[in-house]
Amino acid sequence: MSNLKNAVIGQSGGPTTVINASLAGAINKYLEDENHGIIYGAVNGIKGVLRSEFVNLNEIFDKKENIDLLMQTPSSYLGSCRYRLKKDSDEEIKKIISVFKEMDVGYFFYIGGNDSMDTVMCLSDICRDKGIKIMGIPKTIDNDLIGTDHCPGYGSCAKYIATSVSEMAQDAGCYDIKNVLVVEIMGRNAGWLTAASALARDEKLSAPDLIYLPEKPFDEEKFLYDIRQKLLNQNTVIVAVSEGIKYSDGTYIAEDSKETRKDMFGHGQLGGAGKKLEFLIKKRLGIKVRSVELNILQRCAAHNASLTDISEAFGCGCAAVEAAFNGESGKMISMRRTDCKKYQIEYECLDIKKIANGEKTVPESFISKNGNDVTDEFVKYAAPLIIGERNVIYKNGKPAYISR
């Protein structure tokens, strides 16, 4: 039997806690084939391919203990990038193909979100002509990729949010005084993460008492009214807000409280919605108020990752390699929920053209009528995604990681 061609894998976009689990899944599957060649890691995503900067993953990950460490290492082991291929010339694409030819590459796997799938799409037609299989592996904490039930990365971030909100609710409720805690959660246009704060609730805990997503226009007077109503019956009110909540005219509420910087894809870097609401509540209600921005903590808390999420991220990595071996190309692995009663998913291949540059926001049926909460239907959807914990390897009192 002839040998397999070599493979290249890259990671792109914002970090998640499980993007390395997808890397581990792909490495594992590729090396499982007894005729395997070399699987190279592109350093800093597609930029690494353009620069011919690679690491040999066969050598590092022939040890099972390194795969174990990789599975619990947050962020991108290979380094990441936010780089979109130039569409007005095919120079970059030619360069990439020549690098792949030189390295005898037959498979290219790219783990990333919306913007990264654009790279997969740009390369897919020309790769097909050259006999190189290219597959996208989904990854985003934002859960906003279309065509998949949910995205690897979301479940762990959701678990961190649920855990932190329930812990902070214990903290904020310890004095017998009226107070409000505003928790600012990531999510520019899609409120999936902020919605996940509802998973903090149980029989005894009502927190978060109010939830505001970017899908609904934000009204300050309605917000203050909602809080006043809650304060009638309880001392502590916990509010979860998305960084991306906007007034009805479409301006971000954080916009005038912080300079808006733009990243390479033209997205504004937000932050400050929580702080803005803290000052609003203090000024208008005159009670003790605090705001907490979960910031990047929510996307790198690998020590509290969801086992379901880790397993699925690993599974997506495996599925991508398997699909490429079966001749698939220009596709992204997606997950379909096959059984809703007893949570179960299946991996599928979706045409990349149907996915790239799309964005899935939280549907109406998941948002409460008055726009300050989520529905039971959302909780049913999200609850299985945070289940399970990995047995984290600690060293000197903190989780052990692997780095290049």
Add this chain to the structure above:
Amino acid sequence: MSNLKNAVIGQSGGPTTVINASLAGAINKYLEDENHGIIYGAVNGIKGVLRSEFVNLNEIFDKKENIDLLMQTPSSYLGSCRYRLKKDSDEEIKKIISVFKEMDVGYFFYIGGNDSMDTVMCLSDICRDKGIKIMGIPKTIDNDLIGTDHCPGYGSCAKYIATSVSEMAQDAGCYDIKNVLVVEIMGRNAGWLTAASALARDEKLSAPDLIYLPEKPFDEEKFLYDIRQKLLNQNTVIVAVSEGIKYSDGTYIAEDSKETRKDMFGHGQLGGAGKKLEFLIKKRLGIKVRSVELNILQRCAAHNASLTDISEAFGCGCAAVEAAFNGESGKMISMRRTDCKKYQIEYECLDIKKIANGEKTVPESFISKNGNDVTDEFVKYAAPLIIGERNVIYKNGKPAYISR
């Protein structure tokens, strides 16, 4: 043998992840005595005593599973207060004594920090006259109580900080661009928690690259110079700063960036040092910069608590009850390190008058000469305190807690 008198226990001051472990230790030890009476929990600390608001802890904690849940529940199960007894009249003290007499209370245990030990001191002379034993149980994330090697609550907070800083270092370092991450850590006057960020380091991780404590005057030009120097040799610079860093004239650097509110003890509520430095770096160095405020997350992250800390908090609760049974009163339990090579501690009783209202800051020998780091001596001191993890009980994907 005659029956033991009843006991009252209260929790006071800011929450920690292990203040409930001390409660568990005291309950356990009291109920272990076969002649025990009732141990009452004062709701919201000394305010609960003044209002005669108690819960019967015998009934709740005869189930071992409830003790297990209590051990992993952050914040104060009994509710807390920030209340200092009025010193210009003895009305409150008389009220407390009359409540205790009515309930046949022979033991009063108070878990708290500096301000709470003031309450223990106020009551200790009169309690002695009335045959009531009163014992203080130390608790503070700030590690600033004098007379004890360290404080229960510190180790878990330190473990959270070490874990988070190492996770965020993975995150911040994922792109191949120059960037700075400023992590703002709690600590008004004492830099113990910020110093603990050094525990994030290992053979491969240099983060945090710079550490600034409130014990040393902060100089903006020196700070920018330090960062520029680090950026010469690395892409990502992680900086840990205490919320309480001050200029040489004694003003907090956060003071002009946020209104300073005062709490009941006259302490300013700070916050904003990180944000202030983020803007300073952006303006002066013009590079990508982000600030993360660990905020209350650091003091309630029970899911990542230090087993050493939990065990010692439990031990302090036990030791307080044991000491009271042995006739001690007007004292606080402290910990002495008996063996430095192989970390080991012993519990002792310290006269409350020597402790109350004192504050232990980070000594010179723990701070590097140029004021932007800690010494190896500090690391040797702090490293054992974050060791070990509890097997946390999860329910529906998040840690299970007990609440009143």
